[in-house]
Each structure stands twice: as C-alpha cells, then as structure tokens.
Amino acid sequence: MAKIFVTGSTDGLGFLTAKRLIKEGNEVVLHARNQQRAEEVKLKLPQAKNVVIGDLSSQVEIESLVKQINDLGPFDTIIHNAGVYTGNKKLTFQVNVLAPYLLTALVKKPKRLIYISSGMHYGSCLDLKNLSNLDYSGSKLQILLFAKLLARLWSDVTTTVVDPGWVPTKMGGPAANDDLTLGYTTQVWLATLDDAGISGTYYHHMKPDRYDSRVDNQATQNKFLIALEKITGVKLPQ
Template identity: 45%
Template sequence: MTRILITGSADGLGRAAAETLLGDGHQVIVHARTSQRLTAVQDLLDRGAASVVGDLADLDETRALADQVNQLGPVDAVIHNAGVYSGPQVLPVNVVAPYLLTALIHRPRRLVYLSSGMHLGGRDTLSGLDWTGARRTGSYSDSKLFVTALAVAVSRLWPGVPSNAVDPGWVPTRMGGPNAPDDLRLGHLTQEWLATSDDPRARSTGGYWYHQQPREPHPAARSIPFQDRLLAELAAHTGTPLS
C-alpha cells in the first residue's frame, strides 16, 4: 500500500486518479483549493481518503498546504496534477506551486509532474516573467515547459527519487472540453503507474511520458543551464531553495 498526494484532485484527472488509486487499495490524500470544494470528493473521504486544503496561487497557502501534508506523515509519491489553462495564475499554479511543494514536503519516494504536449510550443526564456500572478507574463505552454524542466532537474538533483513528467493527452475534462479526442482513462493511467508500479520503467527517472511510453521533451527541459536558471528564479521568488 502506497500513500499518495494528488494536488488538484477535486475534479478532472486528479479526481479520476484519486478514485482509481483508492480503489486499488492505496492511501490517498486529496487536495482542494478551499474547504467548500471538498464536497466534490466527499465520497472519497467517506472511503478513507485524507484531505488537505490550500490555494496554490497563494504562496502562504501553498506553504500551509505543505505543512498539512507533513503533519499527516510521510508520503510515498506526489502527483503534481493541479493546473490552470489561462489567466494570470498560470505561472503561480502550474510552476511555482509544484516547485514550492517539492521543496517543502518531506522528500517522497517518487514525484510525478503533469506536463502537456503543448509544452513543445513553450518559450525557453525566463526574462520578464511575473511569478506572482499579478499580471500574465507566461502562457500555458511556457508553464508546462517550465514544469517539465523542473521534473528533469529534480531527477538530477535527487537521484534516489524517481521524478518524471507526464503528458496526459487532450482528454474530456473540464479543462479539455467535452469534445477532446483522447481517452480519459489513459489520461490518468500513466501518473498512477509512475507513482505505484514496480515495473522497472516506472521506477526510472527524468522521463517525459505519454500513455506509458517515453517521448522526448522540448530540448530546454534537458538543458542543465536552463534548469539551473529556472530553479534560481523560483528560489528567489519563493525564498525557498531546492536543497
């Protein structure tokens, strides 16, 4: 049995992964932005899931969320699933929050970060970005390039912790829309597999995966100088270095 935190698990792929993993006998910690949003996962809580609450667009709430997780005890895996598609909170939610949670949650055995095929269109420049969300300076594609680079950077810095990025595909969730062509089950299968499987491939690190198959990410995601610049920017913004 594995204890797994899934951010952004009140709906969409996060909720689907939580439901599947709970059904498979794992301990699951679900996350919602507010306590009111926990009503969306009441059925999972009734089945034994634990819960944490915090707005990932807010640095203080993200820090408090990490404290809540640590108070629950060690986690075996974290699936950084939460994300937004548009608006000024794209960088805080999609990049800053997974960075800060990675830095603050007691080191798990595995890390999974939700990327997107759209990261291939991201810009590998960090100049002029507003990480606070006060104004929009980065696109969804940019944010997914950054979080993919984060996943690969963590795999380099923490060699004993498998860290991977996942493209879930364009699936019919609230974000993807009802006409999305990809398979919803395949959209959350890979992150569940990476978080729990004993398959040697699932225990590898530094990968970018699509439907349990490795793919090559944007070249910047594997660039150590780019990774280091990204980590330095995020450390300066949050006041929390990634040790």
C-alpha cells in the same frame, strides 16, 4: 499498498487518478482548493484517507498546505496534478509552476514525484529573465524543465513527467478527442512503480515520448532554479 498524495484531486484527472488508486488498495490523501470543495469530494470519495485544503494561487496558503501534508506524511508518491488553463499569466505561473515548486521544496521528500505536463509544451516560449511571461504551454514547459532538474539533483527520488493528452475533462472541454481513461492510467501506473531507472522520463499513454530538448540543458536548468528561488524566497534542498 502505497501512501499517495494528489494535488487538484476534487475533479478531472486528479479525481480520476485518486479514485483508481484507492480502488487498487492504496492510501490516498486528496487536495481541495477550499472547504466547500473538500466537503464535496469527501462525499464522492469517502474511502480517501484525508483531504488537505489550500489555494495554490496563494503562497501563504501553500505554506499552510505544506504543514498539513507534512503532518500526514511522509508519502511514497506525490502527484503534482493541479493546474489551470487561463489567459491570466500571473495565475498560470503561480498555480502551474510556483505551487509545485514550493510544495516540492517544502514537503518531505517522497520516494516518487510525478508532474503533469502537456504535449503543448513543445516549442513554447521560455523567458528565463521573466518566468511569469508565459501562457499555459509555457507553464508546462517550465514544469518539465523543473522535473528534469530534480531528476538530476535528487538521485534518491524517482521523478517522472506525464503528458495525459487532450482529454474531455472540465479543463480539456467537450471537443477533446483523446481517451479519458488513458489520461490518468500512466499516473496510476507510475505511482506504485518501483523502478529508479525511469527517473527523468517523459511519458505519454504509458510510453516514453518526445519532448522539447531545451529542458535537458543543465545551464538552463540551473538558471531556472536560481530564478525560482529568488521569486519565492525558498531554496530547493540539495
């Protein structure tokens, strides 16, 4: 049994991931954006160990969320699942990039970190001088870049990245033609996998997959980290 925290776990892939992990006997803590969503998910998944609350679009709320998580931790695995798909660049950057960065930097280190990217990251824009100038695809490139950086700097944590595919969730929409179950199976598998040798691997449907090679450039990784630290005022522990 593992102790696991999943962000954005009131619906979609986060909820399905948490549900399967609970079914397999793990101790799972959920995350909701607000009190109402927390109450709703408690009814749907009463077996969950706890639900922490915080809006990932607000750094103040993220800092409150950090305290809640650390009070319940440390965790064996943290799955950074939460994300938004919107034309609002500021919101996209805050939720999809800054929130996972802050939670990673401020929450006690787990044994395993899993980040959700997307096949849409490939070839997207990366403006290191203006990180918030991005769309959804760009945010998923940035989170992959961050995970690759972590895999290099944090040898004591197994860091992996998952492309769940285009699946028919609320975000993916009804036109999505990928397999919904495969959309969360990789995260479930990685959440309890004791294999440090896979750190830095990018997965799609249980198998390593191709990704944008720019994320392996160490100079790019370092510039990205410096920019994140400057924007947030929070340094990543080394």
